[in-house]
Amino acid sequence: MSDLNKLGLAEARDALRKGDVTSVELTESCLKAIDDADALNAFVHKTPEIALERAKAADARIKEGDAPSMCGLPIGIKDLFCTKGVPSQAASKILEGFKPEYESTVSQQLADAGAVMLGKLNMDEFAMGSSNETSVYGNAVSPWRRGNDDAQLTPGGSSGGSASAVAADLCLAATGTDTGGSIRQPAAFVGITGIKPTYGRCSRWGIVAFASSLDQAGPMTKNVRDAAIMLETMCGHDPKDSTSAELAVPNFEAMLTGDIKGKKIGIPKEYRMDGMPAEIEKLWADGAAMLKDAGAEIVDISLPHTKYALPAYYVIAPAEASSNLARYDGVRYGRRAHLAQGDGITEMYEKTRAEGFGHEVQRRVMIGTYVLSAGFYDAYYNRARRVRTLIKKDFEDVFAAGVDAILTPATPSASFGLGEMTEADPVQMYLNDVFTVTVNLAGLPGVSVPAGLDAQGLPLGLQLIGRPWEEGDLLNTAYALENAAGFVAKPGKWW
Template identity: 70%
Template sequence: MMNDLNRLGLSEARDTLKRGDATAVDLTRSCLAAIEAAGALNAVAHLSAEIALDRARAADARLAQGDAPDLCGVPIGVKDMFCTKGVPTQAASRILEGFVPDYESTVTQKLADAGAVMLGKLNMDEFAMGASNETSVHGPVVSPWRRGGDTEALSPGGSSGGSAAAVAADLCLAATGTDTAGSIRLPAAFCGITGLKPTWGRCSRWGMIALASSLDQAGPMVKSVRDAAIMLAAMAGHDPKDSTSSDRAVPDYEAALGASVAGRTIGIPREYRTDSLTGEVDELWQKGAAILRDAGAKVVEISLPHTQYALPAYHVIAPAEASSNLARYDGVRFGYRARLAPGDSVNDMYDKTRAEGFGHEVQRRLMFGTYMLSAECYDSHYERARKLRRLVRGDFDSAFAGGVDAILTPTAASAAFALGAHTGDDPVQMFENDLFTVPANLAGLPAISLPGGQDGAGLPLGLQLIGRPWAEDDLLNLAFVLEAGAGFVAKPERWW
């Protein structure tokens, strides 16, 4: 048996298993041992070791028969936003305490059908509301990265911080994430991994706990662009249970890798050069442009003039949709129910349950969203935000119509920040982390973050590529070229 099997990438594990150099059970045990030793990261919310080993044994039997799918026997983690049959699904919230679904989300069912081995459910911000993974009922996830010579705990990014930390620390070979404003891409950048948000509608949302339905999208969080291509192929596809799911054919994403990018046009949006951008991130951005230029692509400056309205529009639309989606959590049918006093009414039960079951950040956003949908604010705020959203989408449409094939930006303005750094009285500080990622969500576009380099303290920095709608194959190929040119191979130095 090989040592450190948990350190393999998804594609490497696939090839190892098919050669017979290791078994799925070997891989799974290696990951379970790594999880057991990584309690300090708090990345795993619900471990499902016995289910994982059962699936690994079934995968080994399937591999022995030959012609097994690419993911067969590969241990993965699942963000606790996906309903999983027989395994607690809590969305990191007290209000879903004790909820064990009797059904499986479409995405996790597809992965299971492909033979993937689910190790457990990964920690996250409560109901995916956060950019630092500090709002979870399970406590914050701690990044496996630290600044050189420093022991200060850093944020892994949010809301898919548990997924990013688990992949970066080799607790699993890949993980699912969800992205509503950058919740796959920001943690990927902070933790030095690759994260892909597909086009809205490419992956089914059925069985995925909803935050903002017109923005949410599932995607892979992995160790390389090739791994993203392999995992997306298994996750994507039409689902009749999701009316917003696209019936477009799913390409062979891995086969698209390695094609020439000569003649491709890459846009550099001038509006993304903000005051918050650190010099190191700006330098990395220029390096990314140079890599693509050297590979034969044409790099041009473009304008996305309504970028400044993306974040304000998002923070009206998303809480409003969350207010509607989370109204169902009331303590009646499942989950947490507050202890009631004699004489309490049904309304008292609702009020107490939601007050005790939701954390402060979720409460704040739900109250704000409810207010945005009120008669007083609907036209002046909510409808105006929807109009601004159309303008943001129109900017991208114009760029693509003008011949741009993809858009290169930083993923975040800086490297990871310390836990607790943005938990003061001003929530806008935290919102600014989504500045470069949220426009792609408003426009429904595919976007990928990959590690491009490190800052002076040794922390990873991410580059983002935003692609044309439904063109994940082209986007992945461009990212593959960028990845090769950047040559990022750094791993966090183990301290946990």
């Protein structure tokens, strides 16, 4: 078998079980693809020695016949996950040289299941960004191009390296994290599947924190079945994380029947934004028609507080970030600025943070500190928290009325060129999260499924939002949508 790196998780797993291929062969195929794809800047810390060692161990385990689904499958890990002895920088200068002495719970669960870590993936600094342009490693680049145009496009953010690597077949799947859309938006931009599970489904322990009440890890894969396989391994209760849910993890793959007869799918009128591109509007209507043809009932719903979601999110997330990032002070680990004679501890903090944090992180830390300050705490932060409660109640009311899932666009546009949304207007960039942040504010599961191409040949995704803890049911609806959409487009290789 050639081009083993082009396989998905399910295909590779079945080939491994049959003995058609070994984990070492799969891993070597991916390592070669990674070495040939430096132009994408997706992998920022390569770990071939660890990969081959784990692949050999996985082959032995498969021979013994007790291997779980993920055993022997080569994946990439986002640089936000702490990995023992391997640089874990969150794409920031301030964590330069940080090699953790421990493994994040999610990456440990994947390792315990026999998954093979190929290396660490590029991302926006501290997961703050929608285009992977805030990384200390430089931009991650999408494998897609607009028609015959050579302009480099964004793979989305913050999990841009993960999206680019999976779409370009550098790995079979990758981990991502999602605070306001950072799994679903990049997945939509590059034509892959990405699921953000219910808040508390995956442990956050050992994942560098951005906004603790919003962050959630999830898989980024080539299709819905692969997402179900990888999600099951990533989930589970963790006593080290106080927000981790003590709930049994079902076999998500077994729930993929594709039968959605009688399911109620809600279409929220508030997501019809002014100036929404006609292509996104059409994709959304087509998606609803596909689900109806599959036997679902399409109902119009209202989520009245949607218009307040972005402002509430951009108060709550920076507030939590400013609190979480206060620990980076040059004292215990990571980078410390060079001090002049006579400099005291205050100068050390100031210089270290000025050097170590990029502009976007500095901007959000300052916003967060401002909204938490004595005079503005009630005016901004407490008000945003109350709005968040109302947004959560909107979803609860809709689900209580019998809706099983909600269909929306994943992004307001297809991927855009790197540098096209410059620092001149950061709000333009923030608007990219308009369809995704509500899901994080309400703690719900959301999945992005590729559903079509725009006029320039770029992927467009649809988002399904599910009931809390019902990822299996949500993935099954996504599976029906995937089957109906029949999306098989791949980027042409130019790198």
